[in-house]
Amino acid sequence: MTKVGVIGSGVVGKALAEGFVKHGHQVMVGTREPAKLAEWAAALGSSVSIGSVADAAAFGEVAVIATAWSGTEQALRATEGKLHGKVVIDATNPLGHSAGKPELAIGHTDSGGEQVQRWAPEAHVVKCFNIVGNPHMVNPAFPTGAPDMFLCGDDEGAKRVVAALCAELGWPTIDIGGIEGARLLEPLALLWILHYFRTGKGNHAFALLHK
Numbered sequence: 476m477t478k479v480g481v482i483g484s485g486v487v488g489k490a491l492a493e494g495f496v497k498h499g500h501q502v503m504v505g506t507r508e509p510a511k512l513a514e515w516a517a518a519l520g521s522s523v524s525i526g527s528v529a530d531a532a533a534f535g536e537v538a539v540i541a542t543a544w545s546g547t548e549q550a551l552r553a554t555e556g557k558l559h560g561k562v563v564i565d566a567t568n569p570l571g572h573s574a575g576k577p578e579l580a581i582g583h584t585d586s587g588g589e590q591v592q593r594w595a596p597e598a599h600v601v602k603c604f605n606i607v608g609n610p611h612m613v614n615p616a617f618p619t620g621a622p623d624m625f626l627c628g629d630d631e632g633a634k635r636v637v638a639a640l641c642a643e644l645g646w647p648t649i650d651i652g653g654i655e656g657a658r659l660l661e662p663l664a665l666l667w668i669l670h671y672f673r674t675g676k677g678n679h680a681f682a683l684l685h686k
């Protein structure tokens with residue numbers, strides 16, 4: 476059993492929190508509006524609690540950043556240094572909408588994952604869970620077989636911890652290296668999003684095929 480602090484209470488944060496609870500972990504969700512989560516948390520039982528962002532950061536042995544990109548820096552500042560030395564799963568995507576459709580706000584020579592690592596320099600950031608829609612983040616089931624979850628980060632031990640959590644949630648993982656790999660994973664997320672907008676359906680994921 477791992478204590479997981481989920482920072483962010485949108486659909487991604489809730490989906491991952493529910494998945495971790497389902498698989499036997501204790502979760503605290505950090506949010507600015509705890510009253511809005513009371514009914515949701517009550518339905519999940521005693522394995523979920525609600526607190527501030529700093530509370531969730533302090534609670535978690537592993538923390539998940541599941542905020543909208545526009546609020547990510549503020550959320551990390553609100554952790555008040557309580558992510559020091561911890562594994563931090565960065566599930567964010569640096570999206571903007573200045574052109575009237577989703578686009579990457581950071582890319583090519585930098586990434587959101589690298590920025591999160593700079594905002595939380597004493598944490599072990601692992602980019603993960605950013606390349607699929609929230610309905611399929613836990614126990615993904617596709618008729619053609621299991622999709623893959625790509626991850627990256629600079630700390631090998633942290634990546635092993637995250638890979639083990641992914642396995643519990645039904646995901647085979649592929650480690651693509653250091654945190655600069657987020658420069659590839661975030662455009663992959665944008666590909667997922669653009670396909671969603673073109674088809675109106677979110678039932679797709681990525682897999683690496685081997686011969």
